Each structure stands twice: as structure tokens, then as C-alpha cells.
Amino acid sequence: MLSIRECQLETIFVVEELLRGEGIFIKHHNGVETLSLAPKQLHNGLENIEPYIDLLKTITANQGCSGTATLKNLTFAPAASDVRYIATFASALPSTLNTFTLDFSHMRDLRLFGRYAEELRRLFGNLSRSCPQLRKSHIKFHVYAMKLDIPPTWIPPEVTVLDSLLKSRELFPMFEEFHCSVDLNIQLLAYDRARLKEVASHYEDELRRWFPSLNEIGRLKVTSGLA
Structure with missing residues (x-):
């Protein structure tokens, strides 16, 4: 597993050079099967996504000792300002990818998802062409509030698509599960377990309304928990 989080751009260049080289490291490692990538530089957004694209392409091309492409699981945790890049990553992913996770831990309100729905539609459109073996996808939401104000039911139009x-x-011949999870951080409910359960049920029901087709055919998994 390779995990890269909140680092300077120079670190990305070093990692790519290690994976691209022909030294002792590349001769004895078995490739990268699981990659966790949070492409942000400390607390700032990215100015250039290309070094991360190059890293993904290097990982995809690198076969390690096995002689075959090895990347099967990718977790991508973009900063809020970098969500516009998520569809671009699909162009650098191998056909061997089985699981793709998007971690929207920066999202404080589920209703903000509407801003990203079109980019997600483009992302999965690209994945349908580049990753025919995709079996599972997971989107992680995070909701933070001092108290609960349940919004009226609202479904972003792009989500229907x-x-x-x-x-x-x-488009996805092997797809088995679309998992949506919500981590709740609602401070005034922390010690009211009954109320917290009610809040969690609300968000779970909301997500099921967003993806009725997947829910109907049994490919939607919805979970919630306390952050």
C-alpha cells in the first residue's frame, strides 16, 4: 500500500522517480496494489494536477516483480478546491482497478454535493471506458454541525444521471456495489444516542432517495457513523 497525504510537490517527484527507476527498490517490490492519495499541498489547493497524473501513470505502467499491472484499489481525497480535477484522474487509471473510493471529508453539508455531481458524472463516465473491471465504489461524506437542522428533501438533478x-x-459489466457513507459530527447530539440514531437515519434515507435505481436492484449500500 502507498499513502500520500498533504505533502510538498517535491515528494511526489521523489516517489515517482523511485517507482520509475531501475534500482534495487524497483527490482524487489511487488508493485502498488492499493493507493491512497490526498492531492493537496499542506492546507492549500493544487495549482498543477499534472505531477499527480504522472505519478498515477507511472504506478499503472510499473509492473513490479509480478510482470502485470497491480493497482486495484484507489482512495482519492481531494481538497474542496480540487474537486474539479476528479474526472481527470480516470484517464490515468489502469483497467485492473476494482475499487474506487472518493473521500469528501472536507464536505460539511450534504447539500453541497450538488456542486460536485456533474464532475462525478464525468468521472464515472471516464471510468466506464478505462476501468471495465470496476466492482465497487465508495463515496465518504462528512457532516458537521452544532445542532441538527434537517433540510427538506432535495435531489441534485445530476445525481439522477x-x-x-x-x-x-x-457501461459497468462487473459493478457490484455503490457505497455511500456519512460520518456525523453533530456536537450537541453527542450524548443523545436516540436523537443521533434519528439523525443518522435521516441522512441514510436521503441518500437512498438520491440513488433509487441502484437501491432497487440491490447495488446501493448506505451507512452512517459518529465522527
Whole structure:
């Protein structure tokens, strides 16, 4: 497993050079099967996504000792300002990818998801072409509040398109599960377990309404927990 989080750009260049080289490291490692990538430099957004794209391409091309491409699991945790890049990553991913996780831990309100729905639709459109072996995808949400104000039911229009896209066996012939999870950080409810359970159920029901087709055919998994 390779995990890269909140580092300077120079670190990305060093890691890529290690993976691209022909030294003792590359001769004895078995490739990168699981990659966790948070492409942000400390607390700032990215000015250039290309070094991360180059890293993904190097990992994809590198076969390690096994002689075959090894990347199967990718977790991508973009900063809020970098969500616009998520569809671009699909162009650098190998056909061997089985699991793709998006960690929106910066998102403080589920209703903000509407800002990203179109980019997600583009992302999965690209994945349908580059990753035919994709079996599972996981989107992690994080909700923070001092108290609960349950919003009225609202479904971003782009989510409906995404729901239909992920249902398609033609586009995703091996797809098995779309997992949406919500971590709740609602401070005034921390010691009221009954109320917290009620809040969690609300968010779970909301997500099921967002993806009715996947829910109907049993490919939607929705969970919640306390952050």
C-alpha cells in the first residue's frame, strides 16, 4: 500500500522517480496494489494536477516483480478546491482497478454535493471506458454541525444521471456495489444516542432517495457513523 497525504510537490517527484527507476527498490517490490492519495499541498489547493497524473501513470505502467499491472484499489481525497480535477484522474487509471473510493471529508453539508455531481458524472463516465473491471465504489461524506437542522428533501438533478449510469450493465459489466457513507459530527447530539440514531437515519434515507435505481436492484449500500 502507498499513502500520500498533504505533502510538498517535491515528494511526489521523489516517489515517482523511485517507482520509475531501475534500482534495487524497483527490482524487489511487488508493485502498488492499493493507493491512497490526498492531492493537496499542506492546507492549500493544487495549482498543477499534472505531477499527480504522472505519478498515477507511472504506478499503472510499473509492473513490479509480478510482470502485470497491480493497482486495484484507489482512495482519492481531494481538497474542496480540487474537486474539479476528479474526472481527470480516470484517464490515468489502469483497467485492473476494482475499487474506487472518493473521500469528501472536507464536505460539511450534504447539500453541497450538488456542486460536485456533474464532475462525478464525468468521472464515472471516464471510468466506464478505462476501468471495465470496476466492482465497487465508495463515496465518504462528512457532516458537521452544532445542532441538527434537517433540510427538506432535495435531489441534485445530476445525481439522477449518475444513478442511471452506474446501473448500466453495458457501461459497468462487473459493478457490484455503490457505497455511500456519512460520518456525523453533530456536537450537541453527542450524548443523545436516540436523537443521533434519528439523525443518522435521516441522512441514510436521503441518500437512498438520491440513488433509487441502484437501491432497487440491490447495488446501493448506505451507512452512517459518529465522527
